[in-house]
Amino acid sequence: MDFEPKIVAFVCNWCTYAGADLAGTSRTKYATNVSIIRFPCTGRIDFMLLMKAFENGADGIIVSGCHPNDCHYTSGNFHARRRWIVFRSLLDFMGFDTDRITFSWVSAAEGTKWAGLVDETTEKIREKGPFTEFKKLDYSILEKIENDVVTE
Amino acid sequence: MTSLQNKVTELFENGTINLLIGFKEAIHKLPVPCFIDNVSQVEQLIFTPSCKGNLSVYLHKTEVKQAKKVGILANTATLRAIVQLVSENQLGDIEKTVITLNTNGELVVFATMDELEAYVQANFPELSEEDKKLLDQLNAMSRTERWQYWTEQFSACVKCYACRAVCPMCYCSSCTVEGNQPQWIKVSSETTGNLEWHTMRAMHLGGRCINCGECGRICPVGIPVHMLTVKMNQDIEAEFGAKTGFSVKNGYALNSFKPGDKEQFIK
Amino acid sequence: MEIKNIKSTNIPAFFDQMIKSGKVVIAPVLKKSGKVFFEAVQSYDQVSTDYIQTGFSAKSVVFPKVEELFSFKKDDEGIEITNNLHTIPETVVWGLRPCDASAFNYLTEFFLKENPDTYFTARKEKTTLIAISCAKADNACFCTSVELNPGSTSGSDILLTAMGESVYIELITEKGKAAVETAASLFTPGEEKSKEEFLAKVTSVFSMDEVKVRIKTAYDSAEWKHASMGCFGCGACAFACPTCTCFDIQDEGTQDSGKRLRCWDACGFGLFTKHTSGHNPRTNQTERRRQRLMHKFKYSVENLGIVSCVGCGRCIRNCPAHLNIFENILSVTK
Structure with missing residues (x-):
């Protein structure tokens, strides 16, 4: 079976989720590999959620919210940005493949950008292949993932 | 009696302190923390360069908080920890009397937080040679080599949580690992969960850790866990200009922001 | 032989x-x-x-530190x-x-x-x-x-x-x-x-016969406080110990598949005795460490007839605070 990447997108309610909605209502075609999880704000996207997504079988992750200065809560994305900067650097220091997490700003008007972002990320992860480097750390996760593939 | 013992006796007698957190020599010759509540026990006190432990972690103990007037023997790391804890409003009611040895081996007793802060700033240490070497080694590795290195280290972790227990900045009354609704970190020890635990620990300490290195020093399986926060602190200082344990007016870099914060990776 | x-x-x-x-x-x-x-x-x-x-x-x-009891x-x-x-x-x-x-x-x-x-x-x-x-x-x-x-x-x-x-x-x-x-x-x-x-x-530091007798009345000794105040409450001693056998049963997985695990636990952890209600019968670290030491020298003798400390010294070498078990046993049985 060909490898189909599992992408999980963590997006904020006010900008990127609306942007994805716009892509949908505009009938823009984009990769179906993405599962979107909606958050009140990027400020709420805790790093542990990303870790849990990988633990549960994600091959790639998209994190996206309002552009700087556009946050619905004024500063949530600024706080998030600081945390992403250090989190990404920490992961890299631990040798974690940070290319598997794509960070982006997508506004409610950028349906096309969203579709492009998902397509691009899916292609990138498809090239990289499944995230076995992480999954093989725990045999039971690998087993769970294989079961998933079979049941699908 | 040594000058330290004289000083402490004096502090007890004039009522400045009613509890002293210090070191004594254990039967196997290593310095062990001791809690002195009256003059008769002062004779056991020692304070030598081998007293590497960071006693500030005991300032969170209920028994210590209840004592109110607390003296503490502090090495340079402990001083930084106290500055950081004050900046995080953690030492509320405690009237602290902090005693340290300066670089000439002389006893210094700080009357005020300002004095302590000034001393810390004048004697702010560089990263130790050993840590610098390890950091350079890790930075020079390729990403996959680093992954190999850390996953091998983490696979040995038994989740004894000694790294958390000795950390003066880990003062939460209930830790994320203790919650099970949801279970963020598995109770069982296996590499993925261990990796998550150490990532989480580093993320919660980055920008607050005072680089005392205790967590790495005491790890029973020898994981250099302190390198994670050392690295994070370096990033935070470089990116946001914040230095931990430096000033009592330190903000927490990760709950503030500047609109002009720079990064290259957000598309 | x-x-x-x-x-x-x-x-x-x-x-x-x-x-x-x-x-x-x-x-x-x-x-x-x-x-x-x-x-x-x-x-x-x-x-x-x-x-x-x-x-x-x-x-x-x-x-083992994690024993899989079964999986489903x-x-x-x-x-x-x-x-x-x-x-x-x-x-x-x-x-x-x-x-x-x-x-x-x-x-x-x-x-x-x-x-x-x-x-x-x-x-x-x-x-x-x-x-x-x-x-x-x-x-x-x-x-x-x-x-x-x-x-x-x-x-x-x-x-x-x-x-x-x-x-x-x-x-x-x-x-x-x-x-x-x-x-x-x-x-x-x-x-x-x-x-x-x-x-x-290896020099003997105490007589086991004496300790066995004296520890019977050591529970209320004021020395416990001095012996254990420095305890940080980690599990380094218990996990390294050859006779510490506390464990915690954990279920991991989803409703479709999962496993039941037996993981090492330690009586030094505050969580060890914490009730669901939030009440904790062993309120502080002094009491928790007393439990560990009393178990080695008193409770296991009562229950199984064996002193469950073998003198390997791991708890001493691994202790972040350098607490010394035999020094503490000496002081509480003085």
């Missing part, structure tokens, strides 16, 4: 022969951190010979429950110290006395303990205080004592005899002699 000798130059051949015969051999290995830990090895070259004590004990061979899978056809009991291999533990080996006596009592534990039994049956007596000791060692010594044979299947060019071998059990059969030609018959001059000198 049967005695044999082997030339020390033949030890690697004996060791590798056991591996060739298909056994999993766990031996002390020097890790990057500079500490020595038990690990499965492929050849004698990997084995460390220069160590006083391994970082953690050998208890993980019969009581649910699908349209029903629920399938499996366990790993049949996959436990024949195992040899090489190079554990006599104190560690004697800890297996306590472990056996604990796990088998009332409700025999299937997993422990299965592992214990397949495990052969080849201990090496101590030629060196440090100031954390106190085996002689708990009525053992650097050459005790208690608990081991085989005890090796290096005596210059040759190694003196005591075959204590049938399992031990069977183990040397795998390379019988390397051994020559020997006769019993004193090991004394080849053993480390």
Whole structure:
């Protein structure tokens, strides 16, 4: 079976989720590999959620919210940005493949950008292949993932 | 009696302190923390360069908080920890009397937080040679080599949580690992969960850790866990200009922001 | 007891022969951190010979840090429950110290006395303990205080004592005899002699008989506070300890598949006794550490008739605060 990447997108309610909605209502075609999880704000996207997504079988992750200065809560994305900067650097220091997490700003008007972002990320992860480097750390996760593939 | 013992006796007698957190020599010759509540026990006190432990972690103990007037023997790391804890409003009611040895081996007793802060700033240490070497080694590795290195280290972790227990900045009354609704970190020890635990620990300490290195020093399986926060602190200082344990007016870099914060990776 | 000798130059051949015969051999290995830990090895070259004590004990061979009790899978056809009991291999533990080996006596009592534990039994049956007596000791060692010594044979299947060019071998059990059969030609018959001059000198710090009596009234001693205030409440001592057997049963997985695990736990953790209501009967660290020490020297004597401290000194070497168990036992039984 060909490898189909599992992408999980963590997006904020006010900008990127609306942007994805716009892509949908505009009938823009984009990769179906993405599962979107909606958050009140990027400020709420805790790093542990990303870790849990990988633990549960994600091959790639998209994190996206309002552009700087556009946050619905004024500063949530600024706080998030600081945390992403250090989190990404920490992961890299631990040798974690940070290319598997794509960070982006997508506004409610950028349906096309969203579709492009998902397509691009899916292609990138498809090239990289499944995230076995992480999954093989725990045999039971690998087993769970294989079961998933079979049941699908 | 040594000058330290004289000083402490004096502090007890004039009522400045009613509890002293210090070191004594254990039967196997290593310095062990001791809690002195009256003059008769002062004779056991020692304070030598081998007293590497960071006693500030005991300032969170209920028994210590209840004592109110607390003296503490502090090495340079402990001083930084106290500055950081004050900046995080953690030492509320405690009237602290902090005693340290300066670089000439002389006893210094700080009357005020300002004095302590000034001393810390004048004697702010560089990263130790050993840590610098390890950091350079890790930075020079390729990403996959680093992954190999850390996953091998983490696979040995038994989740004894000694790294958390000795950390003066880990003062939460209930830790994320203790919650099970949801279970963020598995109770069982296996590499993925261990990796998550150490990532989480580093993320919660980055920008607050005072680089005392205790967590790495005491790890029973020898994981250099302190390198994670050392690295994070370096990033935070470089990116946001914040230095931990430096000033009592330190903000927490990760709950503030500047609109002009720079990064290259957000598309 | 049967005695044999082997030339020390033949030890690697004996060791590798056991591996060739298909056994999993766990031996002390020097890790990057500079500490020595038990690990499965492929050849004698990997084995460390220069160590006083391994970082953690050998208890993980019969009581792993995580034991999968069973796993389940649910699908349209029903629920399938499996366990790993049949996959436990024949195992040899090489190079554990006599104190560690004697800890297996306590472990056996604990796990088998009332409700025999299937997993422990299965592992214990397949495990052969080849201990090496101590030629060196440090100031954390106190085996002689708990009525053992650097050459005790208690608990081991085989005890090796290096005596210059040759190694003196005591075959204590049938399992031990069977183990040397795998390379019988390397051994020559020997006769019993004193090991004394080849053993480390460990000074006794207290009399066990006195401690056993005095600890009965030590519960309310004011000394506990001085002895334990410095305790940080981590699990470093309990996890390294050869006789600490506390565990925590955990279920992991989803409604469709998962497993039940037995994980190490420690009475020093605040969470250990915390009730669902939020109430914690052991309110502070002093009480928690008292529990650990009283269990070793009093409760386990009452319950199983064995002092469950073997004097290996790991809790002393591993303690972040350098707390010393025998110093504390001395002070509370003064």
